[in-house]
Amino acid sequence: MTDKVNISIDGRHIVTEAGKNLVTVAKEHGVYIPTLCYFRNLNPLGTCRICTVRVNGKDTTGCTVKAAGGMEIEVNTPDLLENRKAIIEMLYAEGNHFCPTCEKSGNCEMQNHAYDMGLTVTRYPQVFSAKNVDFTPKRMIMESNRCILCKRCVEEVKTRDGYDVFSFVQRGVKTRVQIDYEQEEKLSEAEAIRAMNLCPVGAILVKGMIQEQPFGERKYDLLGKDIKPVVRNESLRKADSGKYIIGTTSLAGCFGCHMSLLDIDTDLLDIVELAEFNKSPLTDIKKFTKQCHIGLIEGGCSNSENVHVLKEFRKKCDILVAFGECAIMGGIPAMRNFVPLQECLEEAYLNGITTEIGAHVVPGHEDIPKMLNNVYPCNEVVKIDYYIPGCPPSAQHIWKVVKSILLGEEFSIAHDEFKYD
Numbered sequence: 401m402t403d404k405v406n407i408s409i410d411g412r413h414i415v416t417e418a419g420k421n422l423v424t425v426a427k428e429h430g431v432y433i434p435t436l437c438y439f440r441n442l443n444p445l446g447t448c449r450i451c452t453v454r455v456n457g458k459d460t461t462g463c464t465v466k467a468a469g470g471m472e473i474e475v476n477t478p479d480l481l482e483n484r485k486a487i488i489e490m491l492y493a494e495g496n497h498f499c500p501t502c503e504k505s506g507n508c509e510m511q512n513h514a515y516d517m518g519l520t521v522t523r524y525p526q527v528f529s530a531k532n533v534d535f536t537p538k539r540m541i542m543e544s545n546r547c548i549l550c551k552r553c554v555e556e557v558k559t560r561d562g563y564d565v566f567s568f569v570q571r572g573v574k575t576r577v578q579i580d581y582e583q584e585e586k587l588s589e590a591e592a593i594r595a596m597n598l599c600p601v602g603a604i605l606v607k608g609m610i611q612e613q614p615f616g617e618r619k620y621d622l623l624g625k626d627i628k629p630v631v632r633n634e635s636l637r638k639a640d641s642g643k644y645i646i647g648t649t650s651l652a653g654c655f656g657c658h659m660s661l662l663d664i665d666t667d668l669l670d671i672v673e674l675a676e677f678n679k680s681p682l683t684d685i686k687k688f689t690k691q692c693h694i695g696l697i698e699g700g701c702s703n704s705e706n707v708h709v710l711k712e713f714r715k716k717c718d719i720l721v722a723f724g725e726c727a728i729m730g731g732i733p734a735m736r737n738f739v740p741l742q743e744c745l746e747e748a749y750l751n752g753i754t755t756e757i758g759a760h761v762v763p764g765h766e767d768i769p770k771m772l773n774n775v776y777p778c779n780e781v782v783k784i785d786y787y788i789p790g791c792p793p794s795a796q797h798i799w800k801v802v803k804s805i806l807l808g809e810e811f812s813i814a815h816d817e818f819k820y821d
């Protein structure tokens with residue numbers, strides 16, 4: 401018979417079996433400890449550290465703790481919650497996580513944790529890593545720029561004759577997972593798909609496989625808590641016209657967020673009652689004629705003009721809202737960040753298949769805005785007050801946020817309101 405021990409979790413007295421894994425004990429008693437590298441069949445790895453808890457005053461990875469008599473465990477203190485969030489933010493900043501184009505979106509454990517923690521943007525500068533994307537294996541693609549080095553694949557995926565398929569190579573910040581091509585060939589299609597599903601992010605892909613389920617039916621689409629952003633609790637003062645003033649702009653984006661903005665159909669009439677638009681592609685007013693209550697920014701900064709416009713919006717708008725992934729993290733345009741600018745220009749203007757024969761010129765004139773070396777998220781250029789995630793965010797979602805900010809109302813965003821399709 402297993403010995404029973406007394407422990408406490410966040411001040412609650414619990415009787416459990418000695419040696420039982422803390423994540424499991426906590427779950428059995430209704431306390432959620434988030435994990436990423438931890439996997440049901442594996443010995444706990446303790447690599448990702450998002451399960452960090454405090455045991456008898458000392459911080460340690462929760463997944464590696466075995467229950468022992470007298471343990472006093474803290475899980476949900478403000479500083480531990482903050483640390484977990486910071487770890488996820490750093491993982492986002494370190495890798496190239498372009499969720500709108502990622503095959504794993506909706507089924508990704510890291511993305512789900514980010515939603516759950518109410519994370520809309522990382523406060524750390526984006527690294528835009530340029531690690532190898534390996535298409536050579538027979539069935540798989542290894543997208544090292546999304547890998548969080550959790551080690552699940554290294555520990556778990558073996559051939560039937562006992563050989564490793566994945567291993568860590570190099571050291572320090574250069575560490576990455578490498579696939580053994582010979583061993584990978586031995587895996588059946590089903591085994592390859594299992595390896596892809598085992599990866600908590602979209603680093604292991606199986607060629608030819610895409611999301612089979614539409615948005616709304618994926619694993620994490622309907623899970624998670626509602627996100628409750630902090631909202632000012634006093635309404636903004638209206639302008640003399642009795643309305644709120646809104647400015648909008650599209651920087652390096654596809655204009656999809658603005659199209660979504662208009663998708664509100666006849667409810668737009670309600671908005672027009674409440675607010676008027678100043679500088680915006682919707683009004684075609686080219687220069688600010690008034691100070692705005694809110695500025696909505698679509699797109700990131702890809703050239704010098706984007707930076708100029710964004711800084712002007714910061715000055716002329718009391719509250720600045722980045723809406724859509726391009727404004728929040730660079731989005732699709734930022735996918736050029738791991739190719740040198742010169743190569744991008746050569747591909748676009750000299751060597752691309754759509755280049756007109758004989759027109760071998762990279763445009764350059766003092767009137768043409770200068771391209772930046774990278775595409776930058778808006779918060780790396782100016783202070784952003786609020787973020788509306790999605791690609792594009794839905795019209796209802798955008799207006800719900802804007803109206804709540806204008807009127808100083810609390811609002812929450814249900815998990816399934818986020819849209820990345």
Ligand code: SF4
Nearest residue numbers: 497498499502508602
């Ligand atoms: S792996 Fe894909 S879905 Fe998951 S966080 Fe990264 S980009 Fe987003």
Ligand code: SF4
Nearest residue numbers: 547548550551553599
């Ligand atoms: S490829 Fe996936 S499973 Fe393997 S270490 Fe990276 S994140 Fe973990």
